[in-house]
Amino acid sequence: MNDLVKAKTGVSFKQQDLDKMLQSTEYIISKSYLPDLSNMSIFPANVEAVHLGSEVRLFKLERLVQNNKQSVLEGLAAIYTALGKSGYSIFFVLESDGNSTQIQIGVKSKTGTGAGTNAGQLLQATFEGQFSGSCLKRMSNAEINNVFARIEEYQKNDAAGVTAVTAIPSLSVTDREYFMQGMERFIDAAEGQIYQAIILAEVVDEQLLQIIKTGYEQIYTQISPFAKNTFSYSQQESVNFAQVLGSSVTETLGQSVGLTETKGQSVSNGTNESNQVGSSKNQAASISPFGLGINASQSNSSSITKGNSYTETENYSDSKTTTNTNSTANTSTNSISNGTTTGTSEQHTIEFQNKSIQQMLQKIDRNLERLDEVQSFGGWNFAAYFIGKTPIVSHSLGSIYYGLMKGDESSCEASSITTWSNTNKDLILGYLKNLQHPQLCPIFKDKIIEKIPFLTPTTLLSTKEIALTLNLPQHSTSTLSVVETAPFGRSIQLLNQSKESDVDGLELGVLRHLWKEYNQKVILNKKQLTQHTLVCGSTGSGKSNTLYTILNELLQQKIPFLIIEPVKGEYKHVFGNDPNVAVYGTNPKQAKLLQLNPFSFPEDIHVLEHIDRLIEIFNVCWPMYAAMPVILKKSILKAYEVVGWELTESINLRKEKYFPTFKDVANQLKEIIQSSAYSEEVKSNYIGSLETRIMSLTDGLNGKIFNHHELSNTMLFDHNVIVDLSRVASSETKSLIMGILVMKLNEYRISQNLDMNSALKHVTILEEAHHLLKRTNTSQSMESGNLVGKAVEMLSESIAEMRTYGEAFIIVDQSPNALDISAIRNTNTKIILRLPEEQDRHVVGRSVALNDEQLQEISKLPQGVAIVHQSEWLEPILCKINYFEQQNQRYIFNAEIGSISSSQKLRQEIVRCLLCMSQRIQEESLFDIEQMQANLEQIADTLLRLEIADLITQYKSGVKMDAIKDYEKISRLIVRSWELEDKLEPLIQQTTDVVDFDSRLNHLIIESDTLIQMEVKQACFKYLSMLDQRYLKGYQIWIDQIKPNTLEPYNLA
Structure with missing residues (x-):
C-alpha cells in the first residue's frame, strides 16, 4: 500500500519511523521489558538508610478474627486506603524456620519524617476497627532489628538467591465463597522451606498519578487515527499530507511515552544570553507507568550567560509623476456559439485496520480504567521479594506466590518472576533492607524513550488490588489462629425503651465484641432473676467461675442462697469458710450432717397434698x-x-x-x-x-x-447454705435428696404467705440439674404411662411458680439437651458458655433466638465468655465474666464430739431403759431416763419411738412393766431397736444347731457390754419363738444350757 501511495503522490511517509515508535510504545505500555530485568544492571543502593526505630513499625499477627470471610478483602482495602492517604507505605514480612511461619505486618513513613509512631498507631486503630478482637502484637525495636539483620545474613551467604514477583493480581473466581487466594495457601505450600519474604507496597503521590493518566490519554489520542486508515484516489493528481502527519505524530508520540515513564524534560536553543551565577539543590520525582518507581535525585547546577542586543533601521523615498492622455472609441459585435463537453471520472477507496494498534488502544483503555480506581482508592508501587538459601528455593517460592495472585484480569500488563544471585543479589538486598524497590538501568534502543532514568521491578496497583497481594490467611496457620466469629449485641437494649436498666442488679462482667472486651458492664436485672436462670457449659468453659461471681454479688447484697451440689464439692472450699455460710453434707466427718424427714411438712400444707408431691419425686428418681x-x-x-x-x-x-x-x-x-x-x-x-x-x-x-431429727426450714432456706451431695454414690439418692429439698422449699415459701410477685428474696442453685429435671422420652407405655416425664414437668412447674414468692432458681448443667424442655422454657435468663455438642447448642441457642452463625459460635467461646440474654433484652450479648479471686484455703470441718449420740450408744440406752422399766435389773443408775427421753428424736422408727416414749411417760408416772408378763413386748422392742427383724430368719436358715446360731449372733451383735449382748440375744430367741412355735424349743435349750455357761452372775429380777 505504501508503494501505491508513493507512486501516486511521490511523497515518502517515513512509515518505518512511525512503526518503530509504535513498537516502543507497546514495549512500555505492556511492560514487555519485565522479562528482561535479570539482564539489566542494578544501580548501587545510594539511598538514605531507613531509620527502623523512628520510621518503621512492625507487628506480629497472632490471632485473626473475621466477622465474615467474604468481607476480608474490603476490610483490608479500607485499612490500606487510610494508610495510603496518610502517605505511609505498607509491607508484609513472612519468616519461616522450616517448622513455623511468622506473619508480620509493617508500616513505614516517608524517609526523614520520623512518623513511625503515628503510622503504627493508625495501623493498629484501623486493623482493630476492621478485625475487632484480633491480636496484632507490636514488636520491639530489638525484634525489628533482628528481622532486618537476617537480610544482611543472606547478603553474606554467597549461595543465597532473591526473586522478585511482578504481576497484576485479580480474583481467580468471582464467588467469594470459593475464594482460594488466601495467604495460608502460600504458607502451606512453602512449608518446610527456610526463607524470608518481603511484600512491599510504596504509596504513590496523587499528582504523579494524574501525570501518568495524562500520558496515557495523549498516547491514545495520537495513535488512535492509525487504528483504521481509509485511502481514496482518482486520476486527478494531488499532493498528500501524510508525510507531514507522520513526522508530527512520530515526534509527539515519543514525548507522550516519555511522560508516562518519567517527569518530562525540555531543551530550547536561542540567541539570548543572560548573566547568572548560582547553585540549586533539587529533588525531582520520576514516576513510571504502573510501577516504574518514584526516584528521588539531587542536582547542583551553575551557569554563566551573557547577552547583547543591537538594532539598526534605514528608510529612503523618491517620487516623480508624468501624465499623458489620448482616447479613441470604435465598437463592433459579431457572436457565434458552438460547444461540446466530455467528462471522465474514476475513484477507488481502500480501508485498512491496524490490529496491533487496536489492541494497544484496548490496553490503554483498561489501564485508564484501573487508573480511575487507583485515583479513587490510592495507588501503590508493588513487588514481592522472596529470599531463600539458594536461587532455586527463592524462585520456587516466587512461582508459588505468582500462581496465587494471577486471575482473569491479570493480562493487561506483562508479568515476571526475576531471580538474582551472587553480586546482583547483594545489590537487591541492599534496597530491601531499607524497604525500597531496587533501581535498574533500562536497555532501550529508541532514542526518544531512552531518557527514562531507571526501572523498578514493580507495577502500579490500586488499593483493592493491594488487598489481594497483601492478603491475610483465611484459615489458621502454624503461628496464626484464624477465627470466624458472628457478631452479637453491642449494648444492652431493652424491648421496652421506657424502662430503665437495673443499676443495682448483679454485675456479671463486661461486654465483649469479636474477641475484644469493652468497659461497658453487664448487669443482670434482679427482678428478672426471679423468673429463673439457666447456666450451661461444658467442662472447663467457666461455669464455676460464673456461679462464684453471682454468689459473691449475692453475698455483697445480703441476698441469701442455697446451693445444692451433687458433684465435685467445690463450693464449700470457696465459700464454706465464710462465717455467714453454713455447710451441710452426707459425711459427718466432712461437714455438718444434712438431716431431712421427707414426710414432714409445714402447718399450712395438707398431708395429702404433700404426699402427692412426694410421690412425684419418687417417680422422677426411681x-x-x-x-x-x-x-x-x-x-x-x-x-x-x-x-x-x-x-x-x-x-x-x-x-x-x-x-x-x-x-x-x-x-x-x-x-x-x-x-x-x-x-x-x-x-x-x-x-x-x-x-x-x-x-x-x-x-x-x-x-x-432421713430421720426425725431434721434441720428446720429456717436454717435451710433463710440463710446462706451449701448442701454438698458429692459423697453420695447413688445417683438415685442424689436425685431424691435434691427433689426433697426443692419440695420442702416450695412448701415453706407457700406457707410463709408472702406478697405476690415479690422482689428477689432468695436464690437456689441446682448444680447438675439433670439429676432432677432430666429429659425423658415422651412416649408412653402400658406399664408406666410416662410417669417420669409427667413428674419432671410437674416439678419444673412448681419451680416456675415459686417466682411469685421472690424465689430465684439458677439451673446449672453441662448439657442442656439432658434437661427437660420445661426447665429451659421456664428460665428467662440464659447464660450460655461453650457447648461443643450440636444438639446442646441448638436446644439452648434457639431459646434465645440465635441465628445459624451465632449457634456455631457457641462451640468456639473461650473460657469465661458467655452468651447472655434476659427476657427484656432486645438481643443477646457476649459477656466476659468477671474473674472471681478465690481464697486458696480448703474447708475444714471441726466436728463437735459428743453432740449427737452414736447409733450404738443409742441402742445401748434403749436396752438399759427397757430393762430398768421392766425391772429386769434393779440398778436405775445404769441409765438416765431424762437423757433417754431427749434422745428419742434419734430413733428413725417412728412406731418404736412412740412406744418407748409412751413407756417412759408411764414409768415417770409410776406405772412399771412386768419383767415376765411384758417380756414379749420388751423383746420385740429390743429386736426392732437393733434392726434385727429381717436378719434373724435368714440367719437361722444357715445354722445347724442352737450353739451355731448363738455363735453367729455374737458376730451379728458386736457389743462389749456382756449384759447388753446377752439381753439382745435372749430377745432374738424370744422374738423367733413368737414368730414360729418351731423355734420355741431352741429358745428353751439356749436358756437352759448356753446362757448359764456364758453369762457371769448378774442381778435378774
Whole structure:
C-alpha cells in the first residue's frame, strides 16, 4: 500500500519511523521489558538508610478474627486506603524456620519524617476497627532489628538467591465463597522451606498519578487515527499530507511515552544570553507507568550567560509623476456559439485496520480504567521479594506466590518472576533492607524513550488490588489462629425503651465484641432473676467461675442462697469458710450432717397434698411401673395413719405432731405387699424393687440423713447454705435428696404467705440439674404411662411458680439437651458458655433466638465468655465474666464430739431403759431416763419411738412393766431397736444347731457390754419363738444350757 501511495503522490511517509515508535510504545505500555530485568544492571543502593526505630513499625499477627470471610478483602482495602492517604507505605514480612511461619505486618513513613509512631498507631486503630478482637502484637525495636539483620545474613551467604514477583493480581473466581487466594495457601505450600519474604507496597503521590493518566490519554489520542486508515484516489493528481502527519505524530508520540515513564524534560536553543551565577539543590520525582518507581535525585547546577542586543533601521523615498492622455472609441459585435463537453471520472477507496494498534488502544483503555480506581482508592508501587538459601528455593517460592495472585484480569500488563544471585543479589538486598524497590538501568534502543532514568521491578496497583497481594490467611496457620466469629449485641437494649436498666442488679462482667472486651458492664436485672436462670457449659468453659461471681454479688447484697451440689464439692472450699455460710453434707466427718424427714411438712400444707408431691419425686428418681406407684402411695398413707394422722382433715390426733419415716413406710410396704392378691412372682418383684429401695434409705448414712431429727426450714432456706451431695454414690439418692429439698422449699415459701410477685428474696442453685429435671422420652407405655416425664414437668412447674414468692432458681448443667424442655422454657435468663455438642447448642441457642452463625459460635467461646440474654433484652450479648479471686484455703470441718449420740450408744440406752422399766435389773443408775427421753428424736422408727416414749411417760408416772408378763413386748422392742427383724430368719436358715446360731449372733451383735449382748440375744430367741412355735424349743435349750455357761452372775429380777 505504501508503494501505491508513493507512486501516486511521490511523497515518502517515513512509515518505518512511525512503526518503530509504535513498537516502543507497546514495549512500555505492556511492560514487555519485565522479562528482561535479570539482564539489566542494578544501580548501587545510594539511598538514605531507613531509620527502623523512628520510621518503621512492625507487628506480629497472632490471632485473626473475621466477622465474615467474604468481607476480608474490603476490610483490608479500607485499612490500606487510610494508610495510603496518610502517605505511609505498607509491607508484609513472612519468616519461616522450616517448622513455623511468622506473619508480620509493617508500616513505614516517608524517609526523614520520623512518623513511625503515628503510622503504627493508625495501623493498629484501623486493623482493630476492621478485625475487632484480633491480636496484632507490636514488636520491639530489638525484634525489628533482628528481622532486618537476617537480610544482611543472606547478603553474606554467597549461595543465597532473591526473586522478585511482578504481576497484576485479580480474583481467580468471582464467588467469594470459593475464594482460594488466601495467604495460608502460600504458607502451606512453602512449608518446610527456610526463607524470608518481603511484600512491599510504596504509596504513590496523587499528582504523579494524574501525570501518568495524562500520558496515557495523549498516547491514545495520537495513535488512535492509525487504528483504521481509509485511502481514496482518482486520476486527478494531488499532493498528500501524510508525510507531514507522520513526522508530527512520530515526534509527539515519543514525548507522550516519555511522560508516562518519567517527569518530562525540555531543551530550547536561542540567541539570548543572560548573566547568572548560582547553585540549586533539587529533588525531582520520576514516576513510571504502573510501577516504574518514584526516584528521588539531587542536582547542583551553575551557569554563566551573557547577552547583547543591537538594532539598526534605514528608510529612503523618491517620487516623480508624468501624465499623458489620448482616447479613441470604435465598437463592433459579431457572436457565434458552438460547444461540446466530455467528462471522465474514476475513484477507488481502500480501508485498512491496524490490529496491533487496536489492541494497544484496548490496553490503554483498561489501564485508564484501573487508573480511575487507583485515583479513587490510592495507588501503590508493588513487588514481592522472596529470599531463600539458594536461587532455586527463592524462585520456587516466587512461582508459588505468582500462581496465587494471577486471575482473569491479570493480562493487561506483562508479568515476571526475576531471580538474582551472587553480586546482583547483594545489590537487591541492599534496597530491601531499607524497604525500597531496587533501581535498574533500562536497555532501550529508541532514542526518544531512552531518557527514562531507571526501572523498578514493580507495577502500579490500586488499593483493592493491594488487598489481594497483601492478603491475610483465611484459615489458621502454624503461628496464626484464624477465627470466624458472628457478631452479637453491642449494648444492652431493652424491648421496652421506657424502662430503665437495673443499676443495682448483679454485675456479671463486661461486654465483649469479636474477641475484644469493652468497659461497658453487664448487669443482670434482679427482678428478672426471679423468673429463673439457666447456666450451661461444658467442662472447663467457666461455669464455676460464673456461679462464684453471682454468689459473691449475692453475698455483697445480703441476698441469701442455697446451693445444692451433687458433684465435685467445690463450693464449700470457696465459700464454706465464710462465717455467714453454713455447710451441710452426707459425711459427718466432712461437714455438718444434712438431716431431712421427707414426710414432714409445714402447718399450712395438707398431708395429702404433700404426699402427692412426694410421690412425684419418687417417680422422677426411681423407675416405677405397673402398680408400684399405687402400692408405694398406700404404704405412705398407712404410715401416716399409724403415727396418728387423720388424712382427710390433715390433723394429727396425738398431742405432738409426729411424722413417719422411711422405716415406717418400709414396715407398711411389707405388710401391704404380703396381704395383696398379687402372685408370688409379682410380690417378689415389688419387694425387690420398692422394698429394697426403701430399706436402703433406713440404714447407714442414709438412715442418718432421713430421720426425725431434721434441720428446720429456717436454717435451710433463710440463710446462706451449701448442701454438698458429692459423697453420695447413688445417683438415685442424689436425685431424691435434691427433689426433697426443692419440695420442702416450695412448701415453706407457700406457707410463709408472702406478697405476690415479690422482689428477689432468695436464690437456689441446682448444680447438675439433670439429676432432677432430666429429659425423658415422651412416649408412653402400658406399664408406666410416662410417669417420669409427667413428674419432671410437674416439678419444673412448681419451680416456675415459686417466682411469685421472690424465689430465684439458677439451673446449672453441662448439657442442656439432658434437661427437660420445661426447665429451659421456664428460665428467662440464659447464660450460655461453650457447648461443643450440636444438639446442646441448638436446644439452648434457639431459646434465645440465635441465628445459624451465632449457634456455631457457641462451640468456639473461650473460657469465661458467655452468651447472655434476659427476657427484656432486645438481643443477646457476649459477656466476659468477671474473674472471681478465690481464697486458696480448703474447708475444714471441726466436728463437735459428743453432740449427737452414736447409733450404738443409742441402742445401748434403749436396752438399759427397757430393762430398768421392766425391772429386769434393779440398778436405775445404769441409765438416765431424762437423757433417754431427749434422745428419742434419734430413733428413725417412728412406731418404736412412740412406744418407748409412751413407756417412759408411764414409768415417770409410776406405772412399771412386768419383767415376765411384758417380756414379749420388751423383746420385740429390743429386736426392732437393733434392726434385727429381717436378719434373724435368714440367719437361722444357715445354722445347724442352737450353739451355731448363738455363735453367729455374737458376730451379728458386736457389743462389749456382756449384759447388753446377752439381753439382745435372749430377745432374738424370744422374738423367733413368737414368730414360729418351731423355734420355741431352741429358745428353751439356749436358756437352759448356753446362757448359764456364758453369762457371769448378774442381778435378774
